[in-house]
Amino acid sequence: MADNKLGRQTVTFKKFPQIYMAFSTAGKKEGQGPLKNWFDSVLEDDKIGQRTWEEAETKMLKDTVVGAVRKAEIDKHEIDVIFSGDLINQLMSSSYAVREMGIPFLGLYGACSTMSESLIMAGAFVNAGYSKYAAAAASSHFCTAERQFRMPLAHGNQKPPSAQLTVTGCGCALLRESEGAAGCCEGKPVYVTGGTIGKIVDKGINDTNMMGAAMAPAAVDTIETHFIETGRGPEYYDMIFTGDLGKIGKDIVKDMLGKKGFDMTKNYEDCGCMIYGEDQDAHSGGSGCGCSGSVLCGYIFKNMKSGDLKNVLVVSTGALLSTISTQQGESIPGIAHAVAISTEKERF
Amino acid sequence: MADNKLGRQTVTFKKFPQIYMAFSTAGKKEGQGPLKNWFDSVLEDDKIGQRTWEEAETKMLKDTVVGAVRKAEIDKHEIDVIFSGDLINQLMSSSYAVREMGIPFLGLYGACSTMSESLIMAGAFVNAGYSKYAAAAASSHFCTAERQFRMPLAHGNQKPPSAQLTVTGCGCALLRESEGAAGCCEGKPVYVTGGTIGKIVDKGINDTNMMGAAMAPAAVDTIETHFIETGRGPEYYDMIFTGDLGKIGKDIVKDMLGKKGFDMTKNYEDCGCMIYGEDQDAHSGGSGCGCSGSVLCGYIFKNMKSGDLKNVLVVSTGALLSTISTQQGESIPGIAHAVAISTEKERF
Numbered sequence: 001m002a003d004n005k006l007g008r009q010t011v012t013f014k015k016f017p018q019i020y021m022a023f024s025t026a027g028k029k030e031g032q033g034p035l036k037n038w039f040d041s042v043l044e045d046d047k048i049g050q051r052t053w054e055e056a057e058t059k060m061l062k063d064t065v066v067g068a069v070r071k072a073e074i075d076k077h078e079i080d081v082i083f084s085g086d087l088i089n090q091l092m093s094s095s096y097a098v099r100e101m102g103i104p105f106l107g108l109y110g111a112c113s114t115m116s117e118s119l120i121m122a123g124a125f126v127n128a129g130y131s132k133y134a135a136a137a138a139s140s141h142f143c144t145a146e147r148q149f150r151m152p153l154a155h156g157n158q159k160p161p162s163a164q165l166t167v168t169g170c171g172c173a174l175l176r177e178s179e180g181a182a183g184c185c186e187g188k189p190v191y192v193t194g195g196t197i198g199k200i201v202d203k204g205i206n207d208t209n210m211m212g213a214a215m216a217p218a219a220v221d222t223i224e225t226h227f228i229e230t231g232r233g234p235e236y237y238d239m240i241f242t243g244d245l246g247k248i249g250k251d252i253v254k255d256m257l258g259k260k261g262f263d264m265t266k267n268y269e270d271c272g273c274m275i276y277g278e279d280q281d282a283h284s285g286g287s288g289c290g291c292s293g294s295v296l297c298g299y300i301f302k303n304m305k306s307g308d309l310k311n312v313l314v315v316s317t318g319a320l321l322s323t324i325s326t327q328q329g330e331s332i333p334g335i336a337h338a339v340a341i342s343t344e345k346e347r348f
Numbered sequence: 349m350a351d352n353k354l355g356r357q358t359v360t361f362k363k364f365p366q367i368y369m370a371f372s373t374a375g376k377k378e379g380q381g382p383l384k385n386w387f388d389s390v391l392e393d394d395k396i397g398q399r400t401w402e403e404a405e406t407k408m409l410k411d412t413v414v415g416a417v418r419k420a421e422i423d424k425h426e427i428d429v430i431f432s433g434d435l436i437n438q439l440m441s442s443s444y445a446v447r448e449m450g451i452p453f454l455g456l457y458g459a460c461s462t463m464s465e466s467l468i469m470a471g472a473f474v475n476a477g478y479s480k481y482a483a484a485a486a487s488s489h490f491c492t493a494e495r496q497f498r499m500p501l502a503h504g505n506q507k508p509p510s511a512q513l514t515v516t517g518c519g520c521a522l523l524r525e526s527e528g529a530a531g532c533c534e535g536k537p538v539y540v541t542g543g544t545i546g547k548i549v550d551k552g553i554n555d556t557n558m559m560g561a562a563m564a565p566a567a568v569d570t571i572e573t574h575f576i577e578t579g580r581g582p583e584y585y586d587m588i589f590t591g592d593l594g595k596i597g598k599d600i601v602k603d604m605l606g607k608k609g610f611d612m613t614k615n616y617e618d619c620g621c622m623i624y625g626e627d628q629d630a631h632s633g634g635s636g637c638g639c640s641g642s643v644l645c646g647y648i649f650k651n652m653k654s655g656d657l658k659n660v661l662v663v664s665t666g667a668l669l670s671t672i673s674t675q676q677g678e679s680i681p682g683i684a685h686a687v688a689i690s691t692e693k694e695r696f
Contacts, residue, residue: 004477008428009452011478052676080356081545089437090670091457095548099668099681104357104545106465106685107457107668109439117454121469128476129352130359148672197429197452200443320447320455322438324496328400333447337454 004127007229009222012194012348017126019190019341020133020176021072024298025064027142027168030286033276038299039169040067046143046168054092057141061086061170062097065137068172068297079103079174080131083121085114086139086289087166088148093139103135111318112215112244113198114138115171115293116337119314122175123192123339132176138316139170140288149208149323163209164246165282167275169290171297178345187305188343195339196226200320202333208326212249212272212284215317218334219245220256223315226338227262230348234262238309241300243292243316243336244272246285271295292316304343312341352475355577357570360542360696365474367538367689368481368524369420372646373412375490375516378634381624386647387517388415394491394516402440405489409434409518410445413485416520416645427451427522428479431469433462434487434637435514436496441487451483459666460563460592461546462486463519463641464685467662470523471540471687480524486664487518488636497556497671511557512594513630515623517638519645526693535653536691544574544686548668554679556669560597560620560632563665566682567593568604571663574686575610578696582610586657589648591640591664591684592620594633619643640664652691660689 005011023040031042043060050056061084069076082101084094085108098105110117118136125131143153145166151157175192201221205214219242227233234240234257245253250270257264271292272285296314303309320333340346353359371388379390391408398404409432417424430449432442433456446453458465466484473479491501493514499505523540549569553562567590575581582588582605590601598618605612619640620633644662651657668681688694 005428005479008425011473054672054676077356080353085457087438088670089672090435090459090668092670092673095668095681095683096673096678099548099550102547104547105683106469106545109433109455109457111438121454124476124478125359125472128472128478130472130476131353197454199450199452200447202447320438320443322436322440324402324437325440325444328402330444333443335443335453 006348009225010194010196010229011124013123013127013192015127016178016191016193016345017123017175018178019173019192019301021068022171022173022297022301023064023068023071024171024294025060025169026294030167030169030275033280035275035299038302039294040298053141053143054088057093057139057144058096061093061137061139062100064170064172065135068174072174076101076103079133079135081106081125082135082137083108083118084137085109085118087145110335111320112287112289113316113318113335113337114289115296116314116316116339119173119192119339120195120337126175126177134175135172136175137172138289138293140166140290142166142168145288159283160209161283162248163283164211164272164285164287166288167286167291169294171293173297188307190301190304191342191345193340193342193346194348195337196222198222198336200333200335202331204331206331211287211319212246213252214319214332215334216245216249216252219253219315219317219336222336222338223257224260234264234267237267237311237313240268240313242270244287245270245317246272248284310343311346314339314341354696357573358542358544358577359472361471361475361540363475364526364539364541364693365471365523366526367521367540367649369416370521370645370649371412371416371419372519372642373408373517374642378515378517378623381628383623383647386650387642388646401489401491402436405441405487405492406444409441409485409487410448412518412520413483416522420522424449424451427481427483429454429473430483430485431456431466432485433457433466435493458683459668460635460637461664461666461683461685462637463644464662464664464687467521467540467687468543468685474523474525482523483520485520486637486641488514488638490514490516493636507631508557509631510596511631512559512620512633512635514636515634515639517642519641521645536655538649538652539690539693541688541690541694542696543688544570546570546684548681548683550679550681552679556674559635559667560594561600562680563667563682564593564597564600567601567663567665567684570684570686571605572608582612582615585615585659585661588616588661590618592635593618593665594620596632658691659694662687662689
């Protein structure tokens with residue numbers, strides 16, 4: 001089975017697990033942005049009738065998983081395992097969302113890299129035959145993240161232009177084995193063909209309003225490793241998407257990879273730069289697990305289904321800080337995992 | 349590949365990934381208990397020269413991974429991925445420990461079930477050929493957990509007899525493919541033959557001094573599912589170990605499984621009941637990821653190496669609460685994952 005890996009960090013899925021269905025949910029503000037027509041569901045208000053913001057995030061995530069299950073026309077009991085994570089302490093949103101669904105649960109934490117992480121895990125499990133259906137999910141909510149990581153919401157504090165806005169949103173992808181899959185869904189089949197697992201990179205940034213700069217070197221490391229281990233270059237992909245680097249981080253990725261000989265000026269975008277419009281006061285862009293989660297399960301998945309995108313690399317990016325590490329003067333470690341997705345059975 | 353699963357929740361590893369080496373570290377108090385001779389390393393003091401308790405836990409975890417690597421006589425760069433988790437917000441201990449090692453990292457959160465979770469993941473990755481060497485780790489530290497989840501340490505508050513003590517300790521298991529493994533290590537080979545992924549079970553307990561009772565129903569659910577899906581009964585195993593149910597939780601498991609027709613009175617123990625002596629003022633017993641982490645990588649692994657234990661089921665148990673969920677009046681969801689370990693290539 002040694003041919004299921006390339007180099008040290010890249011895993012390949014030769015059985016081509018399929019993203020059978022995906023469902024994406026966005027908050028009210030995200031639903032007013034440039035991607036508004038690509039989400040499956042937009043919240044009318046971000047508390048959706050719950051007592052607390054944490055309960056609202058929990059309900060959003062649960063509704064998203066249920067949405068994916070319904071759209072796929074399967075029963076939730078057909079899902080063998082769900083890989084999910086979020087930003088709230090002890091994965092509160094994921095744990096409480098899954099509690100009510102009776103689906104076997106493996107919790108992940110990769111900060112905002114969680115959507116890539118869960119997709120690699122689900123792909124790995126379906127490809128190896130450990131699961132027939134596996135769900136990959138990630139969520140974030142502006143109101144839960146803001147008060148946990150930064151300031152009380154009512155404080156209304158100002159932020160510098162380098163700061164990013166935590167996306168209220170989430171995504172759930174349902175993976176299943178390709179063999180024998182009739183394909184309930186119209187459009188092209190969408191396969192997860194492999195992934196590159198990231199190393200932690202920390203360049204000493206300790207300003208929590210500079211998350212893009214803190215995470216960009218990790219994205220560069222993972223993307224470069226992906227290119228080296230697979231022999232592919234940027235031109236192989238129709239599009240490369242990073243998770244939530246925002247404007248500053250995106251520029252750093254272009255610069256750093258450019259200096260290494262990889263031209264990222266033609267087909268590279270960042271989900272954090274795509275999700276809000278210039279008039280939406282989002283400073284450097286969106287962040288949070290729900291940023292790449294909702295963009296991947298909405299815009300990217302649907303553009304692959306329609307055939308407008310064929311080969312895509314999604315590189316969700318995470319900042320592995322905590323409030324305690326910040327208080328103790330630690331710098332911000334970054335991580336990024338890359339997932340290769342294709343409408344063709346593309347072998348590495 | 350459909351034969352890599354049994355039922356919905358059980359995965360099987362037919363390539364028999366081997367726990368090539370394991371290393372366990374215990375705190376000072378744990379190193380004075382009944383298992384003192386089974387740990388690879390005992391801390392002289394629990395702050396080990398660091399500025400903060402969080403930095404001490406980080407160093408303990410890092411030293412444990414390095415200890416496993418040295419004992420296995422390999423280079424850390426041979427490890428393709430490390431699966432690790434802990435109890436501190438945003439997996440601070442794992443993230444900062446791995447940051448300095450350059451090993452590709454997939455963070456997990458399963459509360460105190462993390463050691464089983466990381467072992468299932470590492471087994472799944474090695475079995476499927478995604479990794480040659482994969483590390484599985486988990487840590488907890490009394491002083492970081494106590495002040496995060498309960499009271500400031502200096503408060504010196506009293507606890508009821510049902511309360512448990514968070515173990516200062518951690519474990520790291522290094523898995524590799526069996527094929528072609530010369531086996532650097534003396535003694536019997538130790539294989540991870542499969543696992544049963546748990547569902548979240550919440551019976552409405554909301555007293556954080558009753559964690560054993562909160563987690564026991566999840567352990568019962570996973571163990572019963574394991575028996576049903578594999579066709580094995582309690583008698584199949586030399587020993588079944590739960591993670592950290594303590595005295596109260598252990599009794600509940602015996603009662604509940606007994607009523608379901610599974611006799612757990614002969615060969616069942618709980619790591620939380622084993623790690624402290626009666627004279628150590630540990631109330632209902634030990635808890636924390638490091639409880640089953642250090643007992644599995646110390647006592648259990650070494651007893652398998654020597655041939656004293658042949659077939660073992662380890663069921664680490666987690667309480668998926670957070671401080672926020674407690675403040676908001678939520679009950680405590682429990683989860684448990686079971687890992688089957690054998691010195692023989694035992695097929696399910």
